Amino acid sequence: MIESFFFLLAAVMITYLIRHYIFTFAVLKNAQKPKNSTTIRNITHQPSVSILIPAHNEEKVIGRLLQRLTELTYPKDKMQVIVIDDASTDKTGRIVEEYSKTYSYIEVVHRNKEEGGRGKASALNAGLEHAKSEIILCFDADYYPQRDIIEKLASVFSDPSVGAVQGRVTVLNEPQNIVTRLVALERIGGYRIDQQARYSLELIPQFGGTVGGFRRSLLKSLGGWDESILAEDTDLTFRAYLSGYKVCYVNDAECYEEAVENWRDYWKQRYRWAKGHMQCFFKHWFSVVRSNKLRVREKIDGLLLLNIYFMPVWVLLSWVIGIPLFLIKYSQGFGMQWTLMPIALYSFVGNFAPFFEVGAGAYLDGRTRANRLIPLLIFTFLYSILICTKAFIDLLISKITGKNTNHWERTNHTGNGDCYLIK
Secondary structure (H helix, E strand, C coil), X not given: CHHHHHHHHHHHHHHHHHHHHHHHHHHHHHHCCCCCCCCCCCCCCCCCEEEEEEECCCCCXXXXXXXXXXXXCCCHHHEEEEEEEECCCCCHHHHHHHHHHHCCCEEEEEECCCCCCCCHHHHXXXXXXXXXXXXXXXXXXXXXXXXCHXXXXXXXXXXXXXXXXXXXXXXXXXXXXXXXXXXXXXXXXXXXXXXXXXHHCCCCCCCCCCCEEXXXXXXXXXXXXXXXXXXXXXXXXXXXXXXXXXXXXXXEEEEEECCCCCHHHHHHHHHHHHHHHHHHHHXXXXXXXXXXXXXXXXXXXXXXXXXXXXXXHHHHHHHHHHHHHHHHCCCCCHHHHHCHHHHHHHCCCCCCCCHHHHHHHHHHCCCHHHHHHHHHHHHHHHHHHHHHHHHHHHHHHHHXXXXXXXXXXXXXXXXXXXXXXXX
């Protein structure tokens, strides 16, 4: 029985290995087509947009983003910028007020301690109530977008089947230290390959919570963001698909983020992502299987996507089970099948993307020197095993006890990414 369970774990990991190979080759093949764009856009389609920016104690970065928004090329008479000052105790509110007085299209929604401080989903729902446009876009406070990013994101909504859009996230402060460099590699694999492949293959590209947005009518019909889920972006992705809409990924709509700078912040951020993603699995997996809105390949990809943060836990479990079985030579056939494990584990170096996806993405971006750091992703993978296992245990405890243990841990932003901007 134990051996059979081990083989089941190995089979699941090999499934992901094949999946990531398919993704990598699909993007590499598509990249060979001259001037090919997998995102069909109507560049003349420029609807009015409302941009939501949740901000809790973001005085070090909020000014940078707001200044950048004033420099965007999108018609300002079609832009509404709503900053949700979510119970900030620093100068965030005052900075936004100064911009609001100068630029008529920038508004601020102040939330006091009783209303705010409950997480990003709560803040976004508050901002949604003030949005006037049909297209709702979201940016985190530490982001720095391209000047023409709104044109690229908003244009895809000319297709009535598109319910949401997602742009590409890249790291602004990549040169800062080893943590930011490794996060940058993860982002390359996760967006340049993983997201692009899922969109090109007509699977389920994921709305990432920032650098993207939704139709207001869809958001309203879904009841807005689910404040009980830590990964509100993944939750919305699946609710959109289960409603018959799709998410469009726009690879050339780039926005630069300030990545976490130390391992402690990395833990807090990835723990929130892991636990939230696991919550989405329990919430949506059965609906995905039963849905008549999804094709078979979308259901398979959806289940694999929902399960992705469980994989480090399953890898740990395979070690716990597999090593003793190998050492005691439980069966003669086990030694041969054990050799499959390095191949399976090979595909999980990194958190969001296996390292060959990272390598292919860096190659396509013309960043071959960045590949020198790929072997170090083994350390982020081992770290992720601890993070995801802790998230899984905490989630199980909360389900057994019936207590809501969710606590939104905001990501610390220092503004250190400013020095990498070209003034």
